[in-house]
Amino acid sequence: MFITELSVNGFKNLKGISIKPHEKINIFCGRNAQGKTNLIEAIWLCSGARSFRSTKDRRMIGDDEQVMNIGLRFKNSFREQEIAFAMAKPNIKEKNVTLNGVKLKAPSKLFGGLNCVIFTPEDLELSKGSPDNRRQFIDLSVAQIKNSYSAVTYKYEALIERRNLLLKNINYGKAGKDELEMWDVQLAQMGAFISLHRYNYTKKLSAYAQMLYEEISGGSEKLDISYYSTVYDSEMLDKATEYTGELKDRYFEVLKNNISDDLRAGFTQKGVHRDDLICKINGRPVREDASQGQHRSAALIMKLSQAYILNDEIDDFPVILLDDVLSELDPSRQRFVISKIHDMQVFITCCDMNIPFDESSHGKIFNIEKGQIIKRQTE
Numbered sequence: 001m002f003i004t005e006l007s008v009n010g011f012k013n014l015k016g017i018s019i020k021p022h023e024k025i026n027i028f029c030g031r032n033a034q035g036k037t038n039l040i041e042a043i044w045l046c047s048g049a050r051s052f053r054s055t056k057d058r059r060m061i062g063d064d065e066q067v068m069n070i071g072l073r074f075k076n077s078f079r080e081q082e083i084a085f086a087m088a089k090p091n092i093k094e095k096n097v098t099l100n101g102v103k104l105k106a107p108s109k110l111f112g113g114l115n116c117v118i119f120t121p122e123d124l125e126l127s128k129g130s131p132d133n134r135r136q137f138i139d140l141s142v143a144q145i146k147n148s149y150s151a152v153t154y155k156y157e158a159l160i161e162r163r164n165l166l167l168k169n170i171n172y173g174k175a176g177k178d179e180l181e182m183w184d185v186q187l188a189q190m191g192a193f194i195s196l197h198r199y200n201y202t203k204k205l206s207a208y209a210q211m212l213y214e215e216i217s218g219g220s221e222k223l224d225i226s227y228y229s230t231v232y233d234s235e236m237l238d239k240a241t242e243y244t245g246e247l248k249d250r251y252f253e254v255l256k257n258n259i260s261d262d263l264r265a266g267f268t269q270k271g272v273h274r275d276d277l278i279c280k281i282n283g284r285p286v287r288e289d290a291s292q293g294q295h296r297s298a299a300l301i302m303k304l305s306q307a308y309i310l311n312d313e314i315d316d317f318p319v320i321l322l323d324d325v326l327s328e329l330d331p332s333r334q335r336f337v338i339s340k341i342h343d344m345q346v347f348i349t350c351c352d353m354n355i356p357f358d359e360s361s362h363g364k365i366f367n368i369e370k371g372q373i374i375k376r377q378t379e
């Protein structure tokens with residue numbers, strides 16, 4: 001799929017942006033703090049995901065603006081579609097989102113329409129940093145291919161917060177242990193659903209990651225990615241075909257058996273909110289043992305695999321957003337990434353033009369200064 005038109009006004013420092021991106025390579029070029037990443041973020045919001053920069057709602061609208069509007073048209077193999085995303089002060093919690101003119105309940109309802117895969121410098125820490133980042137990565141990846149998934153994860157997060165609050169109230173003598181069961185029944189259903197989808201996704205991820213890592217390492221190293229569950233052993237997940245029944249019962253049992261420990265700790269210690277993706281290179285755990293270069297390769301490959309899996313599932317490549325990431329990579333990794341995304345529409349931010357895209361390929365360069373496009377030049 002690819003974006004055919006993009007307009008942004010009043011989003012952070014962006015003003016009067018109206019562009020027709022190229023089907024393949026698009027470069028947002030400019031000095032620091034001019035609005036390049038803001039433009040990438042505006043595209044990203046149209047994919048239905050939360051801001052990758054955790055921007056607060058009150059910071060979305062420009063300081064001197066009363067409203068912000070993002071308009072985007074994109075084409076997939078079937079048709080062209082139109083997204084509009086608007087917010088106005090002072091009701092910043094109210095997001096006016098439409099798809100093909102139809103109002104949606106929430107921005108997350110855009111999921112599964114415009115699919116994007118983003119690479120940021122923080123993503124290069126994916127295999128190294130906190131499990132939270134890997135859980136976010138896998139949840140977003142599954143949500144892109146499974147319609148109902150993001151709603152279940154949001155609900156699970158909210159329920160875990162309530163369960164943790166209840167654990168504290170039980171400790172203070174303000175509630176009884178028997179009240180936990182009502183939450184645990186629901187958590188077990190959702191937790192089993194999330195576990196099974198994450199596990200199955202990880203199998204696909206690992207298959208691509210192995211193939212790509214072999215290539216980036218010149219055949220000398222093997223990357224394995226597996227799903228670590230705090231509730232199930234992998235055998236149980238491997239043979240499960242549905243999340244109801246045995247999986248759900250086991251989840252409930254684990255929550256129940258752990259209540260005393262949870263009360264001592266003051267929070268729920270087992271469940272999908274504590275699971276992780278385990279990466280190993282040649283059998284050694286990446287998180288503890290890998291070099292900086294191995295971390296970067298592993299992270300890039302996880303993201304590239306996400307794009308390939310999307311193509312397998314929906315028969316369409318996603319739009320690739322490369323924010324400030326190429327300058328962080330050495331030339332061989334730069335070339336590797338570029339060579340793997342040449343079939344996809346790509347948006348790249350950079351401060352200078354020293355990026356290794358094929359000069360002969362067609363693309364567009366958009367120069368950004370103080371939140372505006374100052375010149376457009378076609379390559």
Ligand SMILES: Nc1ncnc2c1ncn2[C@@H]1O[C@H](COP(=O)(O)OP(=O)(O)OP(=O)(O)O)[C@@H](O)[C@H]1O
Nearest residue numbers: 012013031032033034035036037038059061062063
């Ligand atoms: N709510 C807002 N209103 C107005 N301006 C804002 C708002 N939020 C952020 N900005 C401005 O946006 C600019 C940052 O834009 P952005 O992060 O897109 O920069 P960039 O061009 O990607 O820079 P770099 O190359 O350093 O990453 C800053 O000047 C910041 O002050």
